Amino acid sequence: ATTVDSEVLRVTAVDGDSSSANNMLTYSITPTSEDFTVTNSGAFMLKRRLNYNLVQKYNFLVTAKDSGGLNDTATVLINVVDFDNLNPYFSHNVYRAFILENQAGPFRTIEPEAIKAQDGDTGINMTLAYSISAVSPDKYRTNFNIDSSSGVVSVVTALDREEMNSSTISVNIK
Secondary structure, three states, X not given: OOOOOOEEEEOOOOOOOOOOOOOOEEEEEEOOOOOEEXXXXXXXXXXXXXXXXOOOEEEEEEEXXXXXXXXXXXXXXXXXXXXXXXXXXXXXXXXXXXXXXXXXXXXXXXXXXXXXXXXXXXXXXXXXXXXXXXXXXXXXXXXXXXXXXXXXXXXXXXXOXXXXXXXXXXXXXX
């Protein structure tokens, strides 16, 4: 959660020359980066927001050079840490399930596959919570239940096909 234009880390090299004209250092990095820059004081500055889903690790070679052209190098590794900034999402927009009338329990057949969501943040294994947000027709809301951790939808109270031949259940994740 480092902000743009802030210092991420600082490298320091020391020149053994006694005069300030000879021990003044400049720093550069290889490869050049759109995400980081290094100042003449050795500070790595963040130039733009990082995206863990695109790049998880940076590897730079830092060169410290004095006015006479003498230099030394060091390696700097920057690891990007993911944080919870992307919404979870379902694998499919619509799932179809079938259950025999007068039968309670979990749906045995769900197409195209079992209800499953995943977190958009690839570096975080956040626990997802499933809930039923709506049932249509609404009077059948109490007939259905969802396991908050697995997403398995069940019929709690059996349904009569002559009363209702289909229902739409809306599921939320967070």
